[in-house]
Amino acid sequence: MADSALSVRTIDESDLPDFQRVMAWAFLGDHSGEDSKWLKVLERDRAHAVFDGDEMIGTAGILTREITVPGGRQAPAGAVTVVSVKPGHRRRGVASLLMKTQLHGMHESGEALAMLWASEGSIYRRYGYGEFATSIAMLTMPTRMAFHPGVHVSDARIRQVSREEALPVMREFHEQVRTTRVGWLSRVEHTWDVHLADREVDRDGLTSYRYCLHPEGYVVFRVKGNRDPGGPANELHVRELVCTTEQAYADLYRFLLDMDLAGEISFYTAWDDPITHMVDNPRKVRREAGDALWVRLVDVDRALPLRTYSSDVDSVLEVEDSFCPWNSGRWRFTVKGGEATVARTEDPADVSLDVAALGSAFLGGVRLSVLKRAHRVVEHTPGHVDALTTAFLGVTEPHCPEVF
C-alpha cells in the first residue's frame, strides 16, 4: 500500500533536473548534465514522478512502441522504463504507486500490452509481468572457426564506413527486419542515440563503434584491446547484426570470424541465433542465457487476440490478477484458423493461471507446460495445457535486441 503522504503526476520540462537526479541516484550512477541519454527518448506526457511533499522521490516512464508478435503483426505496447526510487524512500510503496498509475492509464487508453527489462528478478512479477517473455543469449566464440560444409559465403562486398554514412542505411534495414522478428520493437529517431550511444562514458574502456555495411545488412561492434604473444587476441563485441537475408547473415558472421588481429567474438543475441549450427564445431560457441523482456497483459481479452496462434484450441482460463482486477475471472479462449477470441464465461475452468504466466507465454518464449511443472499453471481438464502450449509456440524464439 502506498504511503498516503505521496502524490503522483506527469512531469513537465521544469521537473527534468530532479527527474534526472532521482534516476542517477537510484541507479547508483553519476548525475551530470551529460548523462542524459535516457531523457532524450522520454515522452513527457507518459513520464510520472512521485512526490513526498515537494520532494521528487520516484520516477517512471512509458515509451510508445510497437512490438512484433507471432504472426508478424505489430502490436502497440507500452515500454516501461526509468523506474527509480530515491534511496531513503524505498519500501513504502513508491514503485507500486507508479506501476498502478501506469497500468490503469494503459487500461483506460486501450494499450493492451506492457513490457520492460528488469534490473532485478524479484521486483516485477508482483505487478503481473512475466519473466523470460524473451530471453537473450550471451554468445562467445573464437575467431577463425570454419563453417559447416554447405554454409555458403557470397562474394558481396562488406565496407566499414562512418557512423554518419551507416545510420540511414541501418535505419532502413532495421525497419524491414523488425516487422519479421518476434519481440523486435519499432524505433524512433532518438532510439538510435540511446541504443548506439557512443560517448567515452558509454564505452567501458572499449573502442568507439565500428559500422560495417553489407548490401543486405549491417553489423556494429566495438573492440576490446587484448594481447597474447601466441596469436591474435583482440575481442570483437558485437552490438547489433541485422540482415534482410540469410545469405547476409552468413557473410557478416564470416567477416567477423575472419577479422585479422581478433581472437574472440561476443554478442548478446537471440537464444536461437543460427551461428551455433553454422560452424563446424558447435560446442565452441558458448551460450549463457538471461531474461530479457518481461511482458504484462494489461487487458487479457484485448491482448491475446493481438497475435496469431499455431493451432486451434478451446479452453476456459481462470486468470488471477490482483494488481489489475479487471482481468481476474474466467475467460473462454478460442483459436480458430490462428485467430483468437476471448470472452467472459461462467463455464468451469480448464486451466488456472496467474496473469504473469500468460505474459511469459505470450510471445512464445516460455512454454505453459513448463509453467505447469513450476506450479504456476494448474490443469483441471486433462490435455488442455498441452494444447495451449502448442498453440502459443512460434516459429522462432522471441528476441528483443535493445534495452530501453
Ligand SMILES: CC(C)(COP(=O)(O)OP(=O)(O)OC[C@H]1O[C@@H](n2cnc3c(N)ncnc32)[C@H](O)[C@@H]1OP(=O)(O)O)[C@@H](O)C(=O)NCCC(=O)NCCS
Ligand atoms: C526497485 C525499486 C524501484 C523499488 O521501489 P520501492 O518504492 O522500494 O518499491 P515498493 O515499496 O513499491 O515495493 C513493493 C514491493 O516490492 C518489493 N521490492 C521492491 N524492490 C525490490 C527489490 N529490489 N527486490 C526485492 N523486492 C523488492 C518490496 O519489498 C515490496 O514488497 P511487499 O509488497 O511484499 O511489501 C527501487 O528499489 C529502486 O529504485 N531500485 C534501484 C533502481 C532499479 O533497480 N529500478 C528498477 C529498474 S527496472
